[in-house]
Amino acid sequence: MQNILLEIDSGMVDWARAQFAITAIYHWLFVPLTLGLALIMGIMETCYYRTKNVFWKDTAKFWQKLFGINFAMGVATGIILEFEFGTNWSNYSWFVGDIFGAPLAIEGIVAFFMESTFVAVMFFGWKKVSAGFHLASTWLTGLGATISAWWILVANSWMQDPVGCEFNPDTMRNEMVSFAEVAFSPFAVDKFCHTVTSAWIIGALFTVAVSAYYLLRNRERRLAIESIRIGAIVGLVASLLAAITGDHSAYTVAKVQPMKLAAMEALYNGGHDQSLTVISWVNPFNQPDYESGKEAPLRIAVPNMLSFMATHDFHGYVPGVNDIISGGYENAKGEIEPSLEEKMGRGKKVIATLHEYRMLKESVKGEPTALQEARLKEMSETIKRDMRYFGYGYIRSNDEVVPFIPVCFYSFRIMVGLGCLFILFFAFTLFLLYRKDISAVKWWMWLALVLLPLGYVASESGWLVAEFGRQPWTIQDMMPTSVGVSDLQSTSVMFTFFLFLVLFTVLLAVEINILCNQIKKGPEYSK
Numbered sequence: 001m002q003n004i005l006l007e008i009d010s011g012m013v014d015w016a017r018a019q020f021a022i023t024a025i026y027h028w029l030f031v032p033l034t035l036g037l038a039l040i041m042g043i044m045e046t047c048y049y050r051t052k053n054v055f056w057k058d059t060a061k062f063w064q065k066l067f068g069i070n071f072a073m074g075v076a077t078g079i080i081l082e083f084e085f086g087t088n089w090s091n092y093s094w095f096v097g098d099i100f101g102a103p104l105a106i107e108g109i110v111a112f113f114m115e116s117t118f119v120a121v122m123f124f125g126w127k128k129v130s131a132g133f134h135l136a137s138t139w140l141t142g143l144g145a146t147i148s149a150w151w152i153l154v155a156n157s158w159m160q161d162p163v164g165c166e167f168n169p170d171t172m173r174n175e176m177v178s179f180a181e182v183a184f185s186p187f188a189v190d191k192f193c194h195t196v197t198s199a200w201i202i203g204a205l206f207t208v209a210v211s212a213y214y215l216l217r218n219r220e221r222r223l224a225i226e227s228i229r230i231g232a233i234v235g236l237v238a239s240l241l242a243a244i245t246g247d248h249s250a251y252t253v254a255k256v257q258p259m260k261l262a263a264m265e266a267l268y269n270g271g272h273d274q275s276l277t278v279i280s281w282v283n284p285f286n287q288p289d290y291e292s293g294k295e296a297p298l299r300i301a302v303p304n305m306l307s308f309m310a311t312h313d314f315h316g317y318v319p320g321v322n323d324i325i326s327g328g329y330e331n332a333k334g335e336i337e338p339s340l341e342e343k344m345g346r347g348k349k350v351i352a353t354l355h356e357y358r359m360l361k362e363s364v365k366g367e368p369t370a371l372q373e374a375r376l377k378e379m380s381e382t383i384k385r386d387m388r389y390f391g392y393g394y395i396r397s398n399d400e401v402v403p404f405i406p407v408c409f410y411s412f413r414i415m416v417g418l419g420c421l422f423i424l425f426f427a428f429t430l431f432l433l434y435r436k437d438i439s440a441v442k443w444w445m446w447l448a449l450v451l452l453p454l455g456y457v458a459s460e461s462g463w464l465v466a467e468f469g470r471q472p473w474t475i476q477d478m479m480p481t482s483v484g485v486s487d488l489q490s491t492s493v494m495f496t497f498f499l500f501l502v503l504f505t506v507l508l509a510v511e512i513n514i515l516c517n518q519i520k521k522g523p524e525y526s527k
Contacts, residue, residue: 011490013482016088019497021467023081025460026504030074030511032459035149035196036203037067038142043230049135054526059223061126062523063207064138066515068123073511077504088493092474092484099165099176100155103183107151115144149199150192157188159475160466161256167387169357169380174478190252194245197238198459201422204235205455208429210519212448215439220522229433236426242419247309254310254318255332257476259401260469262321263408265306269293270320276305279413284406290321325398340398346386347393353379391478403471411464418458425451
């Protein structure tokens with residue numbers, strides 16, 4: 001790996017990132033609606049099972065049709081996303097494939113087959129299986145989708161916080177030593193809970209928006225009112241849970257990815273008693289001059305709140321960008337954080353030691369001598385001790401380890417701001433339902449339609465924070481993005497980028513068209 005940076009086409013890194021980003025963004029347009037509608041349709045069929053009222057059966061079947069359309073599109077984009085690890089990120093896949101591949105394999109074998117099995121019963125088994133078995137199939141379809149999300153998020157979380165693994169200098173690969181640590185790391189649990197609850201918000205917004213459309217058209221009144229009631233309850237609960245899980249996620253990020261938190265807050269010089277920025281003027285187009293330590297103008301902040309969010313102590317210490325580069329403070333593990341310069345030095349030493357280790361291993365004929373064995377053991381211990389700084393050996397300047405601050409800063413505020421708006425919206429919707437005729441409040445119906453795309457904006461903003469915030473790392477502190485790509489010419493990836501862009505745009509347009517036609521058609525009522 002010592003010469004990888006010299007061999008890789010520099011444009012390949014940008015195009016590989018762009019292709020993966022466009023695939024992930026389009027894929028995530030389908031996934032949250034799948035997870036959200038799975039909960040909604042499960043609740044509605046449960047109402048049918050308990051009441052035996054055929055209205056609930058018709059309502060559940062209507063939302064299941066919309067779920068099925070979206071589910072099929074999500075599968076198509078998800079398969080392409082996983083293949084890109086082998087085509088564009090082969091160095092990454094080779095280096096950590098033993099770890100990263102495990103949750104993806106479980107997702108494919110267990111979760112996907114579980115979804116595909118029970119989704120068939122859900123759609124075609126209404127007259128072929130008992131009501132109880134059909135209800136179980138509906139919930140198991142949603143559970144399968146959720147379990148699928150769990151393993152995908154476990155894989156992503158490991159990239160953010162690589163735990164449960166050790167580097168083997170003989171194979172030059174990272175190997176899993178604790179499956180439990182990988183599968184149930186605090187980062188993975190927090191990410192899963194926050195992501196799934198945010199997906200429920202999308203499902204609730206979609207349900208309420210479609211129902212508001214029916215009220216505007218003065219049709220399907222009962223279905224619309226009951227769907228709004230269920231959607232608003234799910235949405236309010238999910239929004240509150242997303243706020244709670246988001247707070248805990250920020251606490252976890254502060255411990256394992258302090259640079260991400262500093263970028264989210266545009267915090268250049270940290271310290272104790274840090275305020276949480278509500279808004280300030282960070283130039284959205286240029287990386288700020290963080291070295292000056294001068295905070296952005298027009299700043300409005302909540303005193304001591306950032307310290308509490310990051311450390312659960314109102315007077316806790318939060319490092320800024322310059323503090324992380326300079327080092328010398330006590331980190332979350334109770335250790336004195338090395339400076340970036342020291343990390344780079346240790347990383348280069350590990351790379352050089354690995355090269356020497358491999359050369360000595362290859363030169364040994366038969367049994368190594370006592371001197372050779374002692375030297376191999378010494379080098380192995382050096383590698384093990386400083387392997388956590390391996391990735392820093394490829395870093396060449398301070399600027400490389402600082403994410404693009406404007407994207408992190410504004411995406412975080414868009415996500416949080418819209419999340420607060422959704423809480424108010426769902427609470428007000430329930431208030432209207434129980435205090436007056438909601439179909440008479442036309443401005444609310446238009447608001448429901450407007451908030452649906454904003455739900456996707458909030459969801460995608462969260463992913464922008466997560467992925468931009470960990471740059472330049474493919475694996476936090478272990479492998480920079482520039483080292484993980486395949487040794488290909490950028491032109492080949494450039495071609496497939498535009499091919500996928502057209503393909504995914506067509507798929508999205510097709511799905512929206514099919515969904516709109518199905519919504520216009522409306523539910524099919526039992527005779």
